Amino acid sequence: MKTKKSMIEVPEGVSEVLLHTCCAPCSSAIVEWMLANGIRPTIYYYNPNIFPFDEYERRKVESKRHADSLGVRWIDGDYEHEAWLSDICGLEKEPERGRRCEQCFLLRLTAAARKTRELGLYWFATTLASSRWKNLEQVNRAGEAAAASVPGTNFWAQNWRKGGLQERRNQLLREYGFYNQLYCGCEFSINSSNRSTASSSGMLRATHSFCL
Helix, strand or coil: CCCCHHHCCCCCCCCEEEEECCCHHHHHHHHHHHHHCCCEEEEEECCCCCCCHHHHHHHHHHHHHHHHHHCCCEEECCCCHHHHHHHCCCCCCCCCCCHHHHHHHHHHHHHHHHHHHHCCCCEEEEHHHHCCCCCHHHHHHHHHHHHHHCCCCEECCCCCCCCCHHHHHHHHHHHHCCCCCCCCCCCCCCCHHHHHHHHHCCCCCCCCCCCC
16 A cells, blocks of 8 residues: 555654544554554544444444454443533534534543553554544644643644545445444434434434533
């Protein structure tokens, strides 16, 4: 695979990184690039925002399948959906790419920073920065804030859509036959175009306040 290596800026001295992963499709090209360029990723699957639980499990299984196929270390984070709902309380009606999303990023990346320190690593990155549906500035702000809150950790801010990785992602999605989800993950992100399908399948539920 040929990538535009100059478009991926590797922090000096990085040889191992914890990669917070939202799903297999988003992580596939990033992991491939890292391995090809002498960087060993540890995949950390921490996504308490995903709803319903069956959807969470389906994405998790695909992520682990991908990691196992490459012999890459894979770590399962806890499914703390009720705690996540409490954390974003009051932001339920925010639009996509609004304040709810940034708060969600901060929660997940802070957990990634803590896991980075627990493992004795120094750098972490996230596949959230690979999605064209995410606001990259929000992702980077959340990552930097997470690193600042956990001493000894550093956030690798990178636009993972560059260097041919977006195109490669689409190729790998087909090659692996990955399950490709149709919405971000949380019950508030399910858009109107698939709301009727989600409702009929039991995906939607009546939401209520988890404010403490």
